[in-house]
Amino acid sequence: MTTVTIDKTAPTRKVKYGSMSRDRTWALRWSYFFLAIFAIFSLTPPIYMLITSLKSSAEISAATNPWWVFHPTLENYVGLLTSNQFLRFFWNSAIVSIFVVTITMLISVPAAFALARMRFWGSTVLATGVFLTYLIPETLLFIPLFKMFAVIGDWSGIQLINRWYVLLILYPTLTVPFCTWIMIGYFASIPKELDEAAIIDGASWFQTLTRIFIPVAFPGIIAATIFAFTVSWAQFLYPLVFTTSTDQLVMPVGIITTLIKGDVFNWGQIMTGALLGAAPPLIIYAFLMDYYIAGLTAGATKG
Amino acid sequence: MADVALQSNRAAAQAARKRSSLHKMLRRKSTVAFLMTLPLILLIATLVIYPAFYALHLATLNKSMQRFVGLSNFEFLFKRETFWLVVKQSCIFAITAVIFKALLGFIIAHFVHNIPAKGQRKWRGMLLVPWVIPPAMSTLAWLWLFDPSYSAFNYTLAFFGIGPISWTGDANWARFSVILVNIWVGAPFFMIMYLAALKSVPEQLYEAAAIDGANWWQRIWYVTLPMMRNIIAITTLFSLIVTFANFDIVRILTAGGPLDHTHIFATWAFRIGIEGSDIPLGASVSLFMVPILAVAAIFILRDVNKRGNEA
Numbered sequence: 001m002t003t004v005t006i007d008k009t010a011p012t013r014k015v016k017y018g019s020m021s022r023d024r025t026w027a028l029r030w031s032y033f034f035l036a037i038f039a040i041f042s043l044t045p046p047i048y049m050l051i052t053s054l055k056s057s058a059e060i061s062a063a064t065n066p067w068w069v070f071h072p073t074l075e076n077y078v079g080l081l082t083s084n085q086f087l088r089f090f091w092n093s094a095i096v097s098i099f100v101v102t103i104t105m106l107i108s109v110p111a112a113f114a115l116a117r118m119r120f121w122g123s124t125v126l127a128t129g130v131f132l133t134y135l136i137p138e139t140l141l142f143i144p145l146f147k148m149f150a151v152i153g154d155w156s157g158i159q160l161i162n163r164w165y166v167l168l169i170l171y172p173t174l175t176v177p178f179c180t181w182i183m184i185g186y187f188a189s190i191p192k193e194l195d196e197a198a199i200i201d202g203a204s205w206f207q208t209l210t211r212i213f214i215p216v217a218f219p220g221i222i223a224a225t226i227f228a229f230t231v232s233w234a235q236f237l238y239p240l241v242f243t244t245s246t247d248q249l250v251m252p253v254g255i256i257t258t259l260i261k262g263d264v265f266n267w268g269q270i271m272t273g274a275l276l277g278a279a280p281p282l283i284i285y286a287f288l289m290d291y292y293i294a295g296l297t298a299g300a301t302k303g
Numbered sequence: 304m305a306d307v308a309l310q311s312n313r314a315a316a317q318a319a320r321k322r323s324s325l326h327k328m329l330r331r332k333s334t335v336a337f338l339m340t341l342p343l344i345l346l347i348a349t350l351v352i353y354p355a356f357y358a359l360h361l362a363t364l365n366k367s368m369q370r371f372v373g374l375s376n377f378e379f380l381f382k383r384e385t386f387w388l389v390v391k392q393s394c395i396f397a398i399t400a401v402i403f404k405a406l407l408g409f410i411i412a413h414f415v416h417n418i419p420a421k422g423q424r425k426w427r428g429m430l431l432v433p434w435v436i437p438p439a440m441s442t443l444a445w446l447w448l449f450d451p452s453y454s455a456f457n458y459t460l461a462f463f464g465i466g467p468i469s470w471t472g473d474a475n476w477a478r479f480s481v482i483l484v485n486i487w488v489g490a491p492f493f494m495i496m497y498l499a500a501l502k503s504v505p506e507q508l509y510e511a512a513a514i515d516g517a518n519w520w521q522r523i524w525y526v527t528l529p530m531m532r533n534i535i536a537i538t539t540l541f542s543l544i545v546t547f548a549n550f551d552i553v554r555i556l557t558a559g560g561p562l563d564h565t566h567i568f569a570t571w572a573f574r575i576g577i578e579g580s581d582i583p584l585g586a587s588v589s590l591f592m593v594p595i596l597a598v599a600a601i602f603i604l605r606d607v608n609k610r611g612n613e614a
Contacts, residue, residue: 176346277439285435
């Protein structure tokens, strides 16, 4: 890609006596041209999901032009949205995500407040530790965690494996460190005078947090909430490892394990399911793009 | 005991004083702060740090987890050809994908930065879509685009006389496919980070460079890159960690196949540890991710601390 851009833009720059505005116009045209190519590259898979989701299985197996729908039908959507199993996945995902977001905010907001404002013994070490925890990927921890929960099940009889609520324990390990980290950043940017004034007026630390810090850092809280929701909605490894019965599965794993039966791929339904699974984050993104981007880039996250 | 009973009055007074001192302690700043961070500390200790060390312990057990076998799990891995295949593929996968993501992100960020500010939001919105869709869902779309018999790509390429490519069936094409999907998912993240960095480079620097007669390449090399060095370094390191530890894309697209040629550490650890129920061996495999993660983490930490000191 670089070589192409170099070749194409170079001549426009070499015209030494050309007017500056003509230079600019060409640079602009090339920019639009390449942006269009990249946009096509970015949007091909989601658009292809949509195209396939509107096709009947007969049309898919007829191997006509895959990029066009000749006989649009909603049968895949009807099929999935009336299937109890699929609704169960959606429900599980929604419940898990909502609980995880709540747990995450309850843990990370007070912790971030304490780490940002109340210097205490070991607070800087702990802040760094939170950041380091965030760097430990879930792919490193899933095997020991699986064994740990199996052992807990044997000892205490509390069955955690293959229950959807095990995800409520697991997901916070992915969301809490990062949310704490970005909330520390947001809280640290609040002027010290604000909370000093509150303390002088006799507010307790808790009141300072709820009356001043949370309202002032509200954009940060929205961003962190969106992040926690996206991560819990999209997580694939933990539910794949820890849940197996179909009534305990969440969306991503449910779609993959139930709609793919052996070598039979029901592509129309798979694409519909994938699109419906991608819908909640996409809708949030469409309405709250700036918060979304702020949250996910604040501490330089995934990619 | 009797003593206490006799001096119940004094004891009560003492208890009251103790309670008030407890009360006072609870009101102390450091105690409040500690209580506020306690859930966080417990979470990290029990669900991150403990399992990390537990993995080390598990890696030294035999398959039925009853006997201590020392390092023989690792010895066993070193003798297996598949293991070296996984090491090679993990490195190829992570390094190639990160380089292309960074490069592509840089280029796209420049183009977005070039166009009038009014239209930037719309383009940025479209270009970020791959990064918003849960990777497991979008990889399914790629799997369908790569389908052996109904591949939409092959259908399109057939018009140019290129002929059916076995995207996930042939080892090298499968390697290409997983990297391509990873680039597709990750490049927008680089784009958004670089775009933010580009906007923070003062316009005067470019004007000065233009007056000095710098061409566009010199402007990038001598102005943009030095100004963005920090953000490029930190984004790349982060991405290296995440890409190295990737699971979703490879698992769904190829599940490690054909013949284990696209397995990376995470997917192979899953195959052995969970599907093959050899937990100790799986734990040993996943532990091989630690060295590279540690190195990247050290560099990131240095950078973060530096940033903190500057602020």
